[in-house]
Amino acid sequence: MAAPGMVHWVRIWSSCLKNVQRQGSGRVVCASRVSYSSSSDTGEGGFPKMQFADEKVQDILTQITGLDLQKVFRPVKEELKPPAYKLMTDAQLQEANSRAVEEARRRLKMTPVLPERKPIQDILAHDKVLAGMETAKYVFTDITFETPHRQRFVVVREPDGCLRKASWEERDRMIQVYFPKHGRKITPPPIFQEANLKNVYRQDQHEALLDLCLAQFEPDSAEYKKVHRLTYEDIEKQGKYNLLRSTRHFGGMAWHLVMSRNVDGLLVDMLQRDLVHDAVSLVSLFNLVHPQSESAEEARKLNAKGLDLLKVYAKEESQRAGYIELALQAHQRTF
Amino acid sequence: MKASALLKRYHGGFVVIRLALGGCTNRPFYRIVAAFNKRARDSKYIEQLGTYDPLPNKYNEKLVSLNYGRIKYWIGCGAHTTKPVAKLLGLSGFFPLHPMTVTEAERKRKRAELMKAQPDGDRAEEEEQDKKEQEA
Numbered sequence: 001m002a003a004p005g006m007v008h009w010v011r012i013w014s015s016c017l018k019n020v021q022r023q024g025s026g027r028v029v030c031a032s033r034v035s036y037s038s039s040s041d042t043g044e045g046g047f048p049k050m051q052f053a054d055e056k057v058q059d060i061l062t063q064i065t066g067l068d069l070q071k072v073f074r075p076v077k078e079e080l081k082p083p084a085y086k087l088m089t090d091a092q093l094q095e096a097n098s099r100a101v102e103e104a105r106r107r108l109k110m111t112p113v114l115p116e117r118k119p120i121q122d123i124l125a126h127d128k129v130l131a132g133m134e135t136a137k138y139v140f141t142d143i144t145f146e147t148p149h150r151q152r153f154v155v156v157r158e159p160d161g162c163l164r165k166a167s168w169e170e171r172d173r174m175i176q177v178y179f180p181k182h183g184r185k186i187t188p189p190p191i192f193q194e195a196n197l198k199n200v201y202r203q204d205q206h207e208a209l210l211d212l213c214l215a216q217f218e219p220d221s222a223e224y225k226k227v228h229r230l231t232y233e234d235i236e237k238q239g240k241y242n243l244l245r246s247t248r249h250f251g252g253m254a255w256h257l258v259m260s261r262n263v264d265g266l267l268v269d270m271l272q273r274d275l276v277h278d279a280v281s282l283v284s285l286f287n288l289v290h291p292q293s294e295s296a297e298e299a300r301k302l303n304a305k306g307l308d309l310l311k312v313y314a315k316e317e318s319q320r321a322g323y324i325e326l327a328l329q330a331h332q333r334t335f
Numbered sequence: 336m337k338a339s340a341l342l343k344r345y346h347g348g349f350v351v352i353r354l355a356l357g358g359c360t361n362r363p364f365y366r367i368v369a370a371f372n373k374r375a376r377d378s379k380y381i382e383q384l385g386t387y388d389p390l391p392n393k394y395n396e397k398l399v400s401l402n403y404g405r406i407k408y409w410i411g412c413g414a415h416t417t418k419p420v421a422k423l424l425g426l427s428g429f430f431p432l433h434p435m436t437v438t439e440a441e442r443k444r445k446r447a448e449l450m451k452a453q454p455d456g457d458r459a460e461e462e463e464q465d466k467k468e469q470e471a
Contacts, residue, residue, distance in 0.1 A: 124428055132447065133440040136391035140427035143385060144404040153403070156396075157426050170396075178400055 047291040052113040052255050060285040061251035064270075064278040065108060068246035072104040110251040111210075114220040122165040130161035139166060141174045149175050172218060183215035192216070192227055201234045210249045232256045241269045258286050264320045267313075271327035280306055283313045293317055307332075348373050350414040352406065354387060355380060363389055367401065367420060369409045384409070387423060399423055 050057055088096065142153040154166040154174050166174065176186050190196055191212065200209050210231060217224035232253045235241060244250045257263050263286055270279040287296035287309075294316040298304070304312050307328065314324040351372045358364035365387040370380035385401040392398065401424070410416075416424065424430040 127432060129437050130426075130432075130440050132444050133436070135395075137396045138423075138426055139396045139398055141398070141400045143400045143402045146404075155427060163426075163428050173394075174398070177398065 050289045056288060057255070057285065058110070058251075060281045060288075061110060061254055062108075063281050064254055064275075064285075065110075065250040066246045066275075066278070067101065067104055067108065069100060069104055071246045072107055073100070108246070108248050111214055111248055112219040113252055113255055116222060116225055117168055117218075117220040120165050120167055120171075123162060124155065124165065125163040127161040127163070130157075132159070133161075134159045139170065139174060141178055143178050149179070168218075168221065172221070181215075183212075185216065188216055188223065192223065194230075197227070197230060201231075201238075204240065204243060206231050206235060206240070206243050207247050207249065210244075228252065229256065236262055236265055239265055239269060241266055242273075254282065254285070258282075258289050261286075261290070261317075264318045264324075267310075267318070268320060268323050268327060271324065271331065274331065276307070276310075276331055280309055283309045286313070286317075345371070345373055350381065350409060350412065351417060352384060352409060352414050352420050353417040354419055365389065367423075369405075369414055372415070382409075399427065401427060401429070403429060 052058075137159065138157040140153075140155045140157070144152075152171075152175065154171045155163060156166050156170065157163050173186055176184055189212075191200065191209070197209070200206070210228065213224055213227045217227070235243065235253065236257060241253075244253055254266065257266055263282060267279055267282060270276075270282065283295070287293070287299055290296060295313040298312045298316050299309055302308065302312065310324065310328060314321045314328070318324055348371050350369055352367065352369050353376075354365040355368045355370070355377050356363055356365055357377065366383050367385035367387060368380040369382045369384055370378075374380070382405060384405050385399065387400075388398045390397070406424075406429070418433070418435065421430060422433045422436050425433040425436055
């Protein structure tokens with residue numbers, strides 16, 4: 001049920017907020033310490049507990065992310081080159097188009113949603129004889145090139161003689177010192193402080209901020225989750241869902257909203273933009289993830305499909321039932 | 336790995352893992368290096384196996400990087416280690432603790448206890464020294 005424990009890293013070149021140029025070069029890292037599946041595979045009532053990486057969930061999320069080629073390939077600040085013109089037949093144009101769609105799908109690969117990492121507290125040795133010899137800690141990093149970063153040894157000898165494994169923050173810092181990743185700084189830039197985040201949200205720079213966050217932090221770290229949570233909450237408060245539509249972060253946002261049961265705003269936004277199929281798949285995702293909720297049970301009883309799902313959801317679960325029903329009626333009148 | 340067959344004046348040499356000094360004035364920086372023992376300290380080495388920064392950074396850490404895989408290879412080839420490298424490897428847990436590390440720690444602790452036990456005696460010595468400097 002859960003996907004195998006492999007994480008595909010995409011190197012992101014982001015020099016500043018406005019200039020974001022994405023380049024894909026897959027580097028597969030064996031995350032043997034990180035496991036996708038939770039400890040219990042069945043949730044309440046014997047239904048299988050849905051994880052972010054499940055096939056069904058991923059399919060629904062890719063579908064509602066959309067594929068707006070104009071947005072994915074929008075012009076990015078690059079070195080000035082004279083434009084290249086190509087003379088193509090219809091067949092060649094179609095082929096170029098399909099290649100562009102493939103490339104867009106690769107660029108829209110969803111950012112990982114992993115459970116938060118637990119702090120490392122292993123002590124390897126405690127040599128009390130060494131107490132008081134040094135005033136500074138020694139941090140020993142293993143720089144063997146072939147070991148994956150998650151399995152690298154980073155060990156700290158404290159001044160009181162204790163030899164312990166380094167904490168996650170120390171590990172990230174050391175690995176960035178000896179194996180620098182492009183776009184990542186050793187100390188996180190001050191944009192991730194809460195006061196500065198508000199400025200970013202005011203300027204509608206959510207997508208660039210999330211790209212920066214992905215470059216700077218590991219996906220299971222607390223700061224990554226906090227920045228993403230605050231961004232999604234701000235988007236939900238302001239209703240600016242279209243900022244993230246057709247980007248890699250839409251799936252994560254939809255997952256976060258579904259897990260916290262705040263789907264109403266997104267649903268209304270979809271209906272207002274006439275994306276009824278997306279709305280239906282969103283409600284089916286909600287029913288998949290919360291199989292014990294009233295709308296899911298009703299839907300299973302009535303075996304609802306399509307617009308009926310939306311009506312069931314509007315009746316049972318949503319707080320803005322009036323909005324959803326109005327939007328449905330408007331949609332049905334036009335068709 | 337042997338020294339070149341043409342070197343007629345280098346017999347019985349061996350490979351050492353030692354610290355090669357670099358950096359600038361008042362800012363040392365060591366590279367942990369496998370080199371022939373007769374070579375100059377900072378000159379051509381066989382392979383770099385890591386680094387050691389003796390000055391603590393803003394998080395009060397002294398950074399040491401060690402390529403354990405290659406260190407194991409060179410020790411397997413019969414390389415010797417110098418005292419500071421052996422001490423670092425002992426502190427990292429790769430080697431057992433160097434006996435001099437333990438001895439120095441104990442000496443430091445004894446000195447610290449002496450300083451704490453006789454603060455007045457020290458101050459009297461310092462005053463005597465100041466008087467002598469004034470007279471001279």
